[in-house]
Amino acid sequence: MNINFKNILTESIVDDLNISKLDKVTLKVFNVIKDDKFYYPNQTKAWDMSDGQRITKASEMLKIGDYDYLYSIYDFFNTYGHVLFQDIPKEIPKKTLPFNSDYEHILGAKLLQYYYDNYTGRILFSNETGDFECSVVSGDINEAIMEEMYSVEIRNYTLHTSIFVNMFPSKREPNKLGCDYLSMSDELSEFIPIYRETHSDEDDEFISAKIDYEEMVDSKYFDINFPKDMSDGSLKKYFDDMNKLIIKEMIIPNNDLMVEYFNNYEG
Numbered sequence: 001m002n003i004n005f006k007n008i009l010t011e012s013i014v015d016d017l018n019i020s021k022l023d024k025v026t027l028k029v030f031n032v033i034k035d036d037k038f039y040y041p042n043q044t045k046a047w048d049m050s051d052g053q054r055i056t057k058a059s060e061m062l063k064i065g066d067y068d069y070l071y072s073i074y075d076f077f078n079t080y081g082h083v084l085f086q087d088i089p090k091e092i093p094k095k096t097l098p099f100n101s102d103y104e105h106i107l108g109a110k111l112l113q114y115y116y117d118n119y120t121g122r123i124l125f126s127n128e129t130g131d132f133e134c135s136v137v138s139g140d141i142n143e144a145i146m147e148e149m150y151s152v153e154i155r156n157y158t159l160h161t162s163i164f165v166n167m168f169p170s171k172r173e174p175n176k177l178g179c180d181y182l183s184m185s186d187e188l189s190e191f192i193p194i195y196r197e198t199h200s201d202e203d204d205e206f207i208s209a210k211i212d213y214e215e216m217v218d219s220k221y222f223d224i225n226f227p228k229d230m231s232d233g234s235l236k237k238y239f240d241d242m243n244k245l246i247i248k249e250m251i252i253p254n255n256d257l258m259v260e261y262f263n264n265y266e267g
Contacts, residue, residue: 023073023092029058030077040142047146052109059110067230068096071106099226101168107230108150111167114235115152116141125247129262130158132251134243137164152239154246159258160185161217163250165242169226176221177242181250183215191261192217217257222249 014024033054037046049057055070064070072095097103119134120141126132133156137149144150154163165179172178183189192214222245227234 019092026058026062026064026070026073027077027081029061030054030074031081033057033061034077034081038142038146040146050105050109050145050148052106053145055106056109056113065231067107067110068094071095071097097230099168100174101171104150104168105148108148108167109145110230111235112136112141112144112150114232115167115239116144118236119152119239119243124154124243125251127255127259129255129258130156132156132163152242152246159262160188161258163246165246170221173221175223177224177245178219178221179246179250180219181217181254183217186213187265188261189213189215191264192257195257195260218250218254220249 014027017024033049036049036054036057038049038053039046051074055067055074058074059065059067059070072092075095076092097107099107115134116136120136120139122134124132124134132154135153135155136144137151137153138144138147139153150167152165152167154165155161161181161183163179163181166177169176170178183192190213193211196214224238224241224245227238
């Protein structure tokens with residue numbers, strides 16, 4: 001019989017800790033999945049899971065949505081899990097996860113998975129220039145998580161445009177979200193300078209620059225209330241608010257450009 005003596009000792013010591021039953025179970029779950037691997041679909045190569053993926057997996061296994069709690073246990077496990085739980089605190093310190101780019105490796109997997117499950121494929125806005133469809137970057141949730149592409153992508157397949165919104169505030173603007181509206185076609189990129197020259201004042205520095213190719217439709221930072229926790233209710237409000245801002249700050253202000261391009265291109 002093949003018995004892992006260290007695992008038996010570890011679980012026994014965990015049971016003797018002066019912590020709640022839920023804390024003990026959660027610690028044991030993190031111990032069970034600590035060496036789990038991640039596989040891309042149709043690939044045999046194994047990849048190490050990120051911190052965020054392990055926490056997300058534990059959340060699904062335990063049916064626990066409190067990410068502050070899970071992170072507290074996970075941080076405790078990473079600190080003391082490599083020893084036989086000797087000389088450790090009697091209680092697990094509770095931590096609150098700040099919502100910023102320093103912790104995106106912990107929170108990013110959860111945000112991407114939630115957005116993918118609840119928004120991908122949804123039509124955010126529709127008008128004469130086509131549908132603006134919600135997605136994650138690359139459209140592949142596994143690739144987005146593994147490559148840490150923590151952004152929302154809103155695509156218009158008719159115009160061949162994409163609007164990218166960071167899920168986390170940037171270090172440059174810690175209280176705002178960065179957003180870029182980009183052309184993905186040569187025709188539109190050649191039309192943008194023509195439109196701007198036609199609709200700009202004569203002393204506009206854009207004209208003097210004589211730009212004949214431009215991929216950037218718009219770029220800005222906007223204010224938003226960040227989620228107070230990782231519960232489904234908080235994330236729904238966060239992404240609903242984000243989608244409203246995308247329409248208000250990006251799609252509508254640039255609609256005249258897109259309509260004129262669409263009409264000229266179609267003609």
